[in-house]
Amino acid sequence: MSKARRALLLLALLALVALPALTGKFYVELVAKIMIMAVFAMSLDLLVGVTGLVSLGHAAFFGLAGYVLVLAAPDKYAAVSLWTSLPLAVIASALLALVIGALALRTRGVYFIMVTLAFSQMVYFVFHDTRVAGGSDGTYLYTKPQTNIGSWATFDLANSTHFYYAMLVLLIVSFAFLRILLASRFGHALRGIRSNEQRMRALGFNTYAYKLAAFTIAGAIAGLAGYFSAVQFGFVNPEMISWHQSANVLLMVILGGMGNLLGAIVGAFALVLTQDLFSSLTKHWLLLMGGFVIAAVMLLPRGLTGGGLAWKGWLRGVRGG
Amino acid sequence: MAEALLAARELTFHFGGLVAVDRVSLDLRRSEIHALIGTNGAGKSTLINLLAGELAASSGTITFRNQPVARPRPQRMARLGIGRTFQRSNVFAELSAFENCRLAAQASRPRAWAVHESAQRCEASTAAAMNVLDTVGLSARSRVAAGELSHGERRGLEIAMCLATDPQVLLLDEPLAGMGAEESQQVLGVLRSLKAERAILLVEHDMDAVFAVADVITVMADGSVLASGPPERVRRDEAVRAAYLGETI
Numbered sequence: 222m223s224k225a226r227r228a229l230l231l232l233a234l235l236a237l238v239a240l241p242a243l244t245g246k247f248y249v250e251l252v253a254k255i256m257i258m259a260v261f262a263m264s265l266d267l268l269v270g271v272t273g274l275v276s277l278g279h280a281a282f283f284g285l286a287g288y289v290l291v292l293a294a295p296d297k298y299a300a301v302s303l304w305t306s307l308p309l310a311v312i313a314s315a316l317l318a319l320v321i322g323a324l325a326l327r328t329r330g331v332y333f334i335m336v337t338l339a340f341s342q343m344v345y346f347v348f349h350d351t352r353v354a355g356g357s358d359g360t361y362l363y364t365k366p367q368t369n370i371g372s373w374a375t376f377d378l379a380n381s382t383h384f385y386y387a388m389l390v391l392l393i394v395s396f397a398f399l400r401i402l403l404a405s406r407f408g409h410a411l412r413g414i415r416s417n418e419q420r421m422r423a424l425g426f427n428t429y430a431y432k433l434a435a436f437t438i439a440g441a442i443a444g445l446a447g448y449f450s451a452v453q454f455g456f457v458n459p460e461m462i463s464w465h466q467s468a469n470v471l472l473m474v475i476l477g478g479m480g481n482l483l484g485a486i487v488g489a490f491a492l493v494l495t496q497d498l499f500s501s502l503t504k505h506w507l508l509l510m511g512g513f514v515i516a517a518v519m520l521l522p523r524g525l526t527g528g529g530l531a532w533k534g535w536l537r538g539v540r541g542g
Numbered sequence: 543m544a545e546a547l548l549a550a551r552e553l554t555f556h557f558g559g560l561v562a563v564d565r566v567s568l569d570l571r572r573s574e575i576h577a578l579i580g581t582n583g584a585g586k587s588t589l590i591n592l593l594a595g596e597l598a599a600s601s602g603t604i605t606f607r608n609q610p611v612a613r614p615r616p617q618r619m620a621r622l623g624i625g626r627t628f629q630r631s632n633v634f635a636e637l638s639a640f641e642n643c644r645l646a647a648q649a650s651r652p653r654a655w656a657v658h659e660s661a662q663r664c665e666a667s668t669a670a671a672m673n674v675l676d677t678v679g680l681s682a683r684s685r686v687a688a689g690e691l692s693h694g695e696r697r698g699l700e701i702a703m704c705l706a707t708d709p710q711v712l713l714l715d716e717p718l719a720g721m722g723a724e725e726s727q728q729v730l731g732v733l734r735s736l737k738a739e740r741a742i743l744l745v746e747h748d749m750d751a752v753f754a755v756a757d758v759i760t761v762m763a764d765g766s767v768l769a770s771g772p773p774e775r776v777r778r779d780e781a782v783r784a785a786y787l788g789e790t791i
Contacts, residue, residue: 406648406661413645416634423594423628424707425620425649434655 230483237389241382249385250453255493256388257450260395262473262485264442267399269471270479271408272435273415274326277334277467278341279443282318284462285344286310286444287451291354291362303366303378310448311441317344318440322433338464349459359458366452378452388449392486395442399482402438411435415480476517478524487525491517544572545607547741548593548624548711553602555588562588564765565602570711570741575733577752578745580762586745587629589762590713593743594626595619606711620649625709629716629745631696635689639680639699642688643671646706667706674702677735679728694725701729705736712742718751730755753777761785 237256241249261283268274289310294301325336347353354360365378376383402408413421414428421428451457460466469492477488495513499506521527546569555563563585570576578586591597593604595614604611606622620626634642647670648654648661661667675681678698683691688699701717714733718726726748733742733755746752752759753773760770761782769779776782 401660402657404660404662405657406651406654406659406664406667407657409641409645409648409661410654413634413637416636417632419596419616420628420632420634420703421649422616423596423620423626423632424646424703425617427617 234393241385246381249381251493251497253381253385253388254450254453255490256392257446257453258470258473258493259486259489260392261443261446261450262470262477262489263395263399263482264439264446265470266474266479266482266485267402267411267435267439267442269474270481270484271403271415272411272432273418274432274436275334275471276325276337276436276439277464277471278321278325278337278339279439279470280462280464280466281321281341281344282314282440282443283447283450283466283470284348284457284459285317286314286447287457287461288348288354289313289444290366290448290451291360291457294362294364298363300364300367303368304370306366307445307448311444314444314447315437315441318437318443319433322436322440326429326432326436338467341462341467342464345459345462345464348462354457357459359456359460362451362455362457365455384453391445391449395445396482396486399442403482407431407434412480472514476514476524478521478526481526484524484526491525544574546571546605547607548743549605549608550589550593551603551605553589553592553604554600555585555592555597556600557588561765563592563599566762566765566767568743568760568767568770570743571758572710572739572741573737574757575737575742575744575755576758576760577756578743578760578762579747579749579752580768584762585765586762587715588765590626590715590743590745593619594624594713620707620709623708623710624713625704625707625711626713627700627704627715627717629719631693631700633688633696633699633703636687638685638687639675639691639695639702640671640684642699643674643702643706644668646703647671647674649707670706670708674705677705677732678702694721697721698725698729701732710740712736712740714743715745716747717744718746718748726751 240252265276265279268276290306293306293309321337321340325333325340328336349357368375368378376387378384378387410421410426410431413426414431418428447461450461473488473492474485476491477486478484496510499509503509548570550566550568552565552567553563554561554565566589578589580586588597592599595616595618604614606624611619611622634645637645644667647667648664651664651667653659675684678701680695680698680702683695688696691699697717697720701714704712717729721729730751733744736742744756756773758771759773759776761768761776763785768785769776769782
């Protein structure tokens with residue numbers, strides 16, 4: 222990371238820390254939502270940007286964790302403990318990712334995209350077409366998980382400022398975890414697989430096992446994000462699992478720039494904030510959104526965080542060099 | 543005679559209706575450079591791909607240290623100690639020469655799943671990478687991205703990456719192709735220095751190089767073995783002279 226980048230990162234972090242003191246509840250809740258999406262997008266970046274696995278079914282793990290939270294409560298007015306329901310939700314997502322990954326990773330390229338999409342649609346229809354949790358209508362969770370440890374009242378998830386800081390910690394911890402992972406030999410092997418899987422196998426790497434491990438970790442982190450998304454909105458429905466959601470998070474990763482995690486965070490902020498801006502301007506905001514995405518991908522093919530480089534390349538192209 | 547590390551028996555590979563490799567038997571012995579020659583399309587690269595597990599043989603067996611290898615796959619053969627290079631340079635273009643070799647060296651190190659340990663601090667693979675770059679004479683170029691190396695340097699990097707996995711058998715697919723005379727001599731020197739502890743299969747078109755380093759030569763034509771033996775005997779072989787070498791020697 223360059224010095225300028227590091228300074229910018231520190232500035233952004235300070236802004237996030239200071240935000241609740243500067244703005245009202247609306248932006249605190251909006252940014253908390255964005256930070257959840259950023260964690261979700263980082264988990265997908267581990268697959269798409271780092272390992273080179275384009276998954277179009279990542280919402281399955283996000284949504285499942287939300288459903289596990291709702292189903293873990295004995296009834297919708299009873300509060301469950303964060304400390305038991307969160308691990309349960311994350312483990313459920315990781316297991317689902319392990320099973321789907323074990324099968325989907327036997328395919329490659331465009332077939333992998335289709336198979337991940339198909340599996341996530343299966344999960345979608347399980348919740349859509351059965352009465353497990355309200356079918357297509359979804360179901361409410363009226364009480365936030367309680368966070369007491371013994372008799373010690375830690376923080377209150379129903380308080381939007383508390384929730385905001387909890388999500389900021391979640392974002393930082395997830396980012397740090399993934400950064401350490403990427404710097405390890407495991408992370409280097411994943412990048413090698415993206416670059417040249419045939420060569421990795423010829424060197425003796427069991428690439429299937431590496432990819433499955435990455436897929437499972439990504440599923441678990443997506444579950445972490447999905448759990449808190451359900452906590453924030455107090456509501457789950459099959460849309461959480463739908464392919465729109467999978468495509469949305471993929472767009473964040475592509476928009477922000479793939480493979481460096483920061484891009485996923487920037488992409489989440491950029492996409493949600495522009496959505497917010499455009500939808501306040503006009504009811505035809507989806508049209509504007511489409512134009513924005515097309516312009517971003519054409520002008521910044523490496524995403525917002527790879528901007529400088531792409532700009533130089535574009536200039537070179539214009540000059541005909 | 544030294545022990546055969548890697549051996550093929552009646553190895554056959556059908557490619558649709560074409561028999562690309564037809565009942566080939568071959569012994570790669572320790573301390574031997576075994577050259578494999580033949581015209582384009584003779585089946586040399588296919589044979590390497592079979593021995594490296596990249597392709598599954600239609601019939602026949604591969605044994606490593608007298609143990610048959612059931613279902614050879616690339617990662618399994620590499621783990622057994624069979625390293626290979628590719629005919630067309632097959633490196634990680636965006637990584638530096640050093641990083642290419644370090645990644646290669648990591649393949650066989652234990653604790654590959656220790657995700658909290660920084661790869662940059664793995665001393666064993668760092669040392670191995672420096673070592674193999676030095677062997678092929680690329681130390682000064684270690685920080686250059688593999689994609690920006692010259693053709694000859696990339697061929698050298700191919701060999702260095704293979705060596706970084708510390709193989710006992712090397713399968714080299716035209717390592718000298720496109721190299722200048724000086725680079726070729728250097729690589730041949732490296733091969734001579736490596737063979738003491740290892741078995742080397744060398745697919746090569748440069749006949750001067752082949753006769754300079756080979757201990758055994760196998761000649762392939764149309765997928766099968768035309769002749770095999772010490773260089774002098776192969777050179778005199780009537781069938782070989784007629785089919786392939788006639789005018790070159």
